[in-house]
Amino acid sequence: MNYNSFIYLCLSAALLTGAGCGKKGGDTPDPTPPVVVTPTGPSQVAFWLTNTDRTALFAKQKNVLNFGTTSNPYSTITLDTARTYQTMDGFGYALTGGSATVINRMSASSRADLLRELFATDSTWLGVSYLRLSIGASDLSDHVFTYDDVPGDVSLAQFSLAPDRTDLIPVLKQILAINPNIKIMGSPWTAPSWMKSNNSSKGGTLLPQYYDAYARYFVKYIQQMAAEGITIDAVTLQNEPLYGGNEPSMLMDAAQQTNFIKNNVGPAFAAAGIRTKIIAYDHNPDRTDFPLAVLGDATARAYAEGSAFHNYGGPLADALTQVHNAYPSKGVYFTEFWT
Template sequence: MQIIISTSQAPWVEGECRPVDSAAEVKASGTVTSDFRGFGACFNELSWIALQAVDERSRESMIDKVFSPRGLDLHYNRLPIGASDFAESWYSHNETEGDFAMEHFSIEHDHVHLLPYFQAARRAHGRDFTLFASPWSPPTWLKDHKAYNFGRLVWKDEYRKAHALYLAKFVEAYKELGIGIDAVHVQNEPDSDQKFPSCCWTGERLRDFIRDDLGPIFEARGVDAQIWLGTIERASFNDWVAPTLLDPEARRRIGGAGFQWAGKNGVQRTRHAAPDLPLIMTENECGDGDNTWDYAHYVFDLAQHFLNNGVQAYVYWNVVLERGGISTWGWRQNSMFCVDTETGELIDNPEYHLMRHLAGFVREGAAVLQTTGRWASNAIMFRNADGSHVAVLQNPLNEECEVRVEISNTVWSAVLPPKSFATLTDRA
């Protein structure tokens, strides 16, 4: 049984565990989900811009570590539709006011920073990704105050249908490039009236738009992307999910629901209300740009919560940013890697090593297993399709702990250093 341990002093140390004749303190007791779709991240412009400050060899090495099957194998990934809050500048794919037929729709802007990043990642991965996409803001002229930040979609029929057409044409434009969009999430954080690109909705408006506008337009045009209710954040189940789930026609139109990091309560209740509805975690919490080991432990807690409540994919946010992780609107955020733009140095951060534990040994089609025992809240367990097992453990304490883990009907002893992560696996 292989064990890998990470601490702030030694981020990746490999060893072997010994079997013991004693009761396990954590073991699998059932299946949370039998069809785990994988881990991923979001493609944002500021990541690719940061990577231009490092030499080509280092850039390719980092992309290989993150996206290739030899590395983290991140393959359930996200694209923004228009500008995200980590775009170089704010834009949409059609700023021609009054163009309700979307005749001037264009993804030309994406060819500068977004598509080169995506294509480099896809080359490293070696096959197509699973991709979902979401807008941060509709075109400004479709909103009630004609700006990327703040505001709402003008709630008139021609505006609603124009926005639905806008989303359909995005999927079609990417398909022409040989890039399949598997799902469109209606709005990034629909409860956030922010100074960065954003647009506020209500649960009822999401329901009506999906049922009466987006679903029919996708169907009429033969758009082969699913529609998902998402990405839900900071919102109650009753306000944001129930309106769509309890409406038969709206429910028929959606392929799943996606929750940002602050949607912790919503994911639990949605799983309970609709156990057959696919759920994913759409964005890992952003942090503050300090990239500490303590924050990596917080991210483990977040991942443990979502995975043990039935999400079928877990999506990180920015893979790489300039040192300090500052956005174009002034918010510092964490990333797996950061770039010192003065020296060209590429630095791996604690959350990269945590993602090595979470994603490095788990493959698409794995089962997420329920855990029991006194260490259950600090463990995430998987069974891969090939029958191999993976147990990711956290020691949140400031002292060394011995943990007994049952895998493949054998109990293994693992000694975990203070404030550490560990992976036990029988995967070859």
């Protein structure tokens, strides 16, 4: 597969509470343990393990693992350094509101140890290089909110990041102090309720008369996060736009998103000098017609950097390949896999 961009993000209620990346709907047996080769020097492989029986929860292993000639049950992977394919924007997780709350309530020393283990980029640590955030609340926040819950505030005079100043922003600043080059993607679960067809945080669609205001909502989010020293590398315009059953959530079909990108968000970003990437779709691989429709519009395609996928309800690799082959200059992102 030849992808321009591919991000592995694992969404969990708390970043390290035993949840890992796996198959939705059931666990699969652990693979045969790796063969341990008698070393002639320091271990060449750093190995973190989470077991389904919870005897190890994202724990760094002491095994000494080196490359050698000892046979093992795994396929041989040959790295051809002379041949390149896709570039990678990064690998990482979602930092949910719930995760931020749990992390921020740790002792200062434990929190520092955890964040260093996750985000430090020297060879002894994991070096997470990408984070996905919710723009406003997700269904893993402790309450529902957006950044402007004042009905009718079309000018967005009351827009405020205040709900995230208690936990999320402080944790992000600590992460950035460890790894200032980490990339961050933002994804909204809903627009403010007063902008929606059902005046509710759950379901409903964005009313056309608020397309412009909601585009400026993204602009304000990016600008105010930048004022906090937090650069938003990319945004998707709606988490799971074809499912309105989460609290919060919002529906946005391909035609609506195409219109929103080409007539509102794209021009608003351009007018404000914002270089944050606009990523389409952000839902399951069984509906490639959605990102293909957005990218099929020449004006929307000029603004959209690529499309994002979750790993439920369809063959992910096939979907990414199909969309990549149709638009090889556009990135494809893997943004969510929940266990």
